[in-house]
Amino acid sequence: AQTVTQSQPEMSVQEAETVTLSCTYDTSESDYYLFWYKQPPSRQMILVIRQEAYKQQNATENRFSVNFQKAAKSFSLKISDSQLGDAAMYFCAYRMNTGNQFYFGTGTSLTVIP
């Protein structure tokens, strides 16, 4: 069974600093997708970044980048130049290439300190 683990329930970062959120997953599949979603206090879940497992290059979206280690089954999110608006719950998610079932971690609550 596929599982996604986020071992940091809470994290904090100073504004303008860099923070890394950790995520590990367990799967026997070789082709899959990984995602980071952000859920601000208003609750609407927003996609932050996506990584296809067959791509070796780490995905980047502006200040957000990932460190994808396929052999280690690790998928961390790095937020550079943290802003107050980055404060939210962050969820790591996994989806197999076939089917449409997403598996989510339990989330990391990120606080940005002014």
Add this chain to the structure above:
Amino acid sequence: KAGVTQTPRYLIKTRGQQVTLSCSPISGHRSVSWYQQTPGQGLQFLFEYFSETQRNKGNFPGRFSGRQFSNSRSEMNVSTLELGDSALYLCASSVGDKPYEQYFGPGTRLTVT
């Protein structure tokens, strides 16, 4: 393009009652998934509908059911409500057969007393 909408946004029910939640996906999206979100448990997958057919189902009791209409709108029903059903219920839509990501609605906050 309008986003995913869910109604109602808030709901208070009594144990033993039943409830129906509604989700309207983004126009053109044929897949709708439902999740239960509770503190500490994260998001638990309930089921996914694609073109009016249930395609995937999570590990929830039969009290949880759903359906999808020809216009892709979906409803989720919970019968014989229990206190533990109190949660935020999220709906997510995606394009079709091989979606890459899901787009979430704002959720329905269900409180069971």
